[in-house]
Amino acid sequence: MKVLIVDDDRTLADLLAFAMRRAGFEPHLAFDAQGAMQVFDDLPVDIIILDVNLPGSQELKNGFDICREIRKVSDVPIILLTVRDDEEDIVKGLNIGADDYILKPFSPRQLVARVQAVLRRASAESVPEEAPYRYQDFQFDPARREVSRGGETPQNLTRLESRLLSYLMLNQGQVLPADNIITEVWGLDAANTEMLRQLVHRLRMKIEQDPENPILIKTLPGIGYGFGI
Amino acid sequence: MKVLIVDDDRTLADLLAFAMRRAGFEPHLAFDAQGAMQVFDDLPVDIIILDVNLPGSQELKNGFDICREIRKVSDVPIILLTVRDDEEDIVKGLNIGADDYILKPFSPRQLVARVQAVLRRASAESVPEEAPYRYQDFQFDPARREVSRGGETPQNLTRLESRLLSYLMLNQGQVLPADNIITEVWGLDAANTEMLRQLVHRLRMKIEQDPENPILIKTLPGIGYGFGI
DNA sequence: GCAAATTGTCACAACATTGTCACACGAATC
DNA sequence: GATTCGTGTGACAATGTTGTGACAATTTGC
Incomplete structure (x- = not known):
């Protein structure tokens, strides 16, 4: 199972990658909007973890924009990562097609569990086992x-x-x-x-x-x- | 019955080898494209289990390439091992001559059953283990x-x-x-x-x-x- | 086509799970 | 010390799940 992790904080991205690999996933990293879209175009990922606070560029400013962009062409599950617990943001995120969100700070365990839950909801495919x-x-x-x-x-x-x-x-x-x-x-x-x-x-x-x-x-x-x- | 297992994840390869040995096969391992082709040239195997995600090299990049390469010279049954559940990939794999595919994660038992099924389909005469x-x-x-x-x-x-x-x-x-x-x-x-x-x-x-x-x-x-x- | 085997549907009992209420108890407050 | 609040706990009702038998519908083999 491939997971695309998009976050400009490399330390955090690495940590997430490590956690996901331990949980039986195959992580791919991207650190900005361009990188994310590139990976997404190149290979079929099963789920995307997306930080909404990305450094801006011209056409794709933040996680919301990427999310919208991806939703135009694919219905791959997307989980938003955000420090904002503003309800408006969450609603906005879910409205433009995100499948779930998770608020920082969170433990890697939590994220893995969330990813598995979303995948289980989205597809009947076999999701890697949940560790005890x-x-x-x-x-x-x-x-x-x-x-x-x-x-x-x-x-x-x-x-x-x-x-x-x-x-x-x-x-x-x-x-x-x-x-x-x-x-x-x-x-x-x-x-x-x-x-x-x-x-x-x-x-x-x-x-x-x-x-x-x-x-x-x-x-x-x-x-x-x-x-x- | 000789089985060639090609996977760069040695732990997984060992696990598969163990499972296949238990099921009465004689496993041979290779961890990259070169190793795979070498074993294949050296000895006649009855079936090949092939991870599509192998570390790239110049002439033989991944499992698909190996599969294509082998198909040029032999019609030995090939089972692809893949994390991708993308239909395109499966179709691609079957098109270039793979006999079956199996999605990760899977249990070794499942793989063994798949191998036996493929063998039973492929060769009506030299039927392998009738495995209850x-x-x-x-x-x-x-x-x-x-x-x-x-x-x-x-x-x-x-x-x-x-x-x-x-x-x-x-x-x-x-x-x-x-x-x-x-x-x-x-x-x-x-x-x-x-x-x-x-x-x-x-x-x-x-x-x-x-x-x-x-x-x-x-x-x-x-x-x-x-x-x- | 017919009989037998197989599979799907319904009904219901037994049981497990969940929600609700009542009340006891201890700590904090006045 | 009485009161109030939050919490723990038992009892019970409402609801949901599972196992099981009977029987109808369908498939299979002859």
């Missing part, structure tokens, strides 16, 4: 929706539990506001904190059975939750 | 559409049951989403989960008669099924 998450003796296999601790018998998670844990472990060590978790797990629409509390409770029952083992999901009162804090 | 699938004391012969367990009398499978079991055992130990199974068994068009449930049920009746024997087809609720998980 680890934290100390704790292990979570999102493909099987299975958690295990040490050598114990694995526990099965439900759809929502698995989504929650994915999000938590993807942002391991970070403080995650309840609202963010909710929109991530349930989607943009309905869902209240009560449902989240319940879900956290049920997840904890499955992964924190042993009283002597350390707490995995920590409550940050008034804010939200965090994994491995 | 095995799992513990369970055995499945896709050619005869017959399953047996231990020394018991074999059971006959129907066409769809056989296809389903082939797909499951080909991807043994993996999580297979219901949608993937459906498109694999029935084809792209119609078919709903109800039909899959029914088919799984019927297949189970034939291969899981004994209550003491372990479950072969595991249900992964909300996801799909998996064989030997």
